[in-house]
Amino acid sequence: MAEASGTARDPEAVSRFVEHFAAQLVEAGLARMPARVFAALLASDAGVLTSAELGEQLKISPAAVSGAVRYLSQVHMVSREREPGSRRERYRVHGDQWYEALTNREAIIKRWEDALREGVTSLGAHTPAGRRLEETLAFFEFVEKEVETMMDRWRAHREKRFGRG
Amino acid sequence: MAEASGTARDPEAVSRFVEHFAAQLVEAGLARMPARVFAALLASDAGVLTSAELGEQLKISPAAVSGAVRYLSQVHMVSREREPGSRRERYRVHGDQWYEALTNREAIIKRWEDALREGVTSLGAHTPAGRRLEETLAFFEFVEKEVETMMDRWRAHREKRFGRG
DNA sequence: CGCTTCTTTCAGAAATTTGTGAAGTTAAGG
DNA sequence: CCTTAACTTCACAAATTTCTGAAAGAAGCG
Numbered sequence: 001m002a003e004a005s006g007t008a009r010d011p012e013a014v015s016r017f018v019e020h021f022a023a024q025l026v027e028a029g030l031a032r033m034p035a036r037v038f039a040a041l042l043a044s045d046a047g048v049l050t051s052a053e054l055g056e057q058l059k060i061s062p063a064a065v066s067g068a069v070r071y072l073s074q075v076h077m078v079s080r081e082r083e084p085g086s087r088r089e090r091y092r093v094h095g096d097q098w099y100e101a102l103t104n105r106e107a108i109i110k111r112w113e114d115a116l117r118e119g120v121t122s123l124g125a126h127t128p129a130g131r132r133l134e135e136t137l138a139f140f141e142f143v144e145k146e147v148e149t150m151m152d153r154w155r156a157h158r159e160k161r162f163g164r165g
Numbered sequence: 166m167a168e169a170s171g172t173a174r175d176p177e178a179v180s181r182f183v184e185h186f187a188a189q190l191v192e193a194g195l196a197r198m199p200a201r202v203f204a205a206l207l208a209s210d211a212g213v214l215t216s217a218e219l220g221e222q223l224k225i226s227p228a229a230v231s232g233a234v235r236y237l238s239q240v241h242m243v244s245r246e247r248e249p250g251s252r253r254e255r256y257r258v259h260g261d262q263w264y265e266a267l268t269n270r271e272a273i274i275k276r277w278e279d280a281l282r283e284g285v286t287s288l289g290a291h292t293p294a295g296r297r298l299e300e301t302l303a304f305f306e307f308v309e310k311e312v313e314t315m316m317d318r319w320r321a322h323r324e325k326r327f328g329r330g
Numbered sequence: 331c332g333c334t335t336c337t338t339t340c341a342g343a344a345a346t347t348t349g350t351g352a353a354g355t356t357a358a359g360g
Numbered sequence: 361c362c363t364t365a366a367c368t369t370c371a372c373a374a375a376t377t378t379c380t381g382a383a384a385g386a387a388g389c390g
Contacts, residue, residue: 009288017284024276029194032348042301043284045293051367061350066368087357087366095297099304111189119182119208123174128210132260135327136207139264142322146315154307162300197378216337226380231338252336252387 009045015057018043033060033068038077041093048081048092076101103147113140174210180222183208198225198233203242206258213246213257241266268312278305 018039025035036058041049049057051065058065069091072078077098081090116137123130183204190200201223206214214222216230223230234256237243242263246255281302288295 009292009294013287014294017280017287021277021280021284024273024280027276028270028273042297043288043294047293047297062367063351063369064349067349070368085358087364089367093297095300099301105193108189108193111192112186115182115186115189119186122178122182123208127174128212129174129179129208132207132212132258135260135323136264138323138326139319142319143315146318150308150311150315153311154304157307158300158303161303227337228339228381229379232379235338250388254337 011057014043018058031068031071033064034071034077036060037065037068037091038072038093041078041091047095048090050088050090052088054091100151103151106144109140109144113137116140176222179208183223196233196236198229199236199242201225202230202233202256203237203258206243206256212260213255215253215255217253219256265316268316271309274305274309278302281305 018036021042022032022035022039025038026032030038037054040054040057041047051062051069054060054065054069055062069078069080069089072091073080078091078093079097081092082088083090116133119133120130120137123133125131125134183201186207187197187200187204190203191197195203202219205219205222206212216227216234219225219230219234220227234243234245234254237256238245243256243258244262246257247253248255281298284298285295285302288298290296290299
């Protein structure tokens with residue numbers, strides 16, 4: 001079907017993957033443009049693309065690219081680089097760092113925990129509702145700890161299977 | 166401020182918690198009405214509320230309640246019960262089952278994995294992009310396994326700390 | 331069986347979100 | 361410094377989502 005050999009990539013095959021994977025990300029709650037930009041980076045051979053390349057490949061305006069990458073770098077799913085001696089900006093998925101970011105819903109979990117703690121206090125720790133909130137809180141605290149050790153195990157697993165990036 | 170003793174609950178304190186916690190859930194990607202309904206259930210003493218109670222407490226129409234609980238039970242965050250000999254429906258957060266549901270983004274992860282596998286094939290497993298997708302896939306497969314054992318550990322931890330529900 | 335009470339469905343108004351074009355800003359390179 | 365290439369910001373039009381009121385659909389109870 002596609003001439004998958006040598007150096008040329010089939011842009012259609014790439015696009016199919018990008019749109020399909022982006023759709024899954026959208027379903028999981030990511031906004032559309034960030035999802036598409038991220039998928040495009042993930043599917044690029046170098047793991048790096050310029051704004052212009054992103055805009056062209058995804059058929060979106062510079063403004064849309066700008067908004068998407070701003071979001072993505074805020075949540076550390078991509079990093080931006082200035083290619084020296086040029087005003088072109090480049091965006092990169094960093095193999096490692098992005099799924100670390102995924103599990104780093106930490107900021108979010110922390111806020112859940114804060115809200116729950118407040119609830120326990122204001123509803124009363126000795127009430128049934130208070131106790132339910134307390135248990136929920138305990139769950140998140142537990143998960144938080146576990147995720148940390150899980151990522152350690154992943155890094156070990158990864159190195160064994162793929163070598164040090 | 167609130168008469169937090171005895172039996173009466175301060176509706177304002179409850180509402181404050183409900184809206185605050187719901188806001189966090191919304192930020193994490195949940196739709197507004199499901200978030201509010203869920204928070205209300207979580208903050209209720211019995212862990213159970215009828216449609217009418219939800220509508221009244223949250224100042225929303227029966228239609229909105231209906232839509233929210235349909236979604237919530239689809240993703241197993243609440244269960245619905247028919248109180249026998251009445252056409253009142255009741256909705257419950259089940260202590261245990263709901264955070265199991267939270268970690269059961271399984272369906273979603275599975276679809277991510279499918280999309281990634283497709284990408285590996287169509288971009289070529291030997292290409293740089295293909296290899297990146299492969300590693301990402303490996304990460305999700307790893308997480309999937311880990312989450313399972315984590316939930317086992319949680320159940321043990323929970324029982325020790327809170328007793329069997 | 332019909333009445334009544336509760337829930338669901340549906341069409342549409344209102345609010346929100348999204349993506350664009352155009353103007354504005356920054357910095358490289360003469 | 362001035363020009364120019366690149367990115368960003370902003371206001372707005374379009375698309376989408378959200379919630380409601382109203383009508384239709386179940387199911388207990390007489």
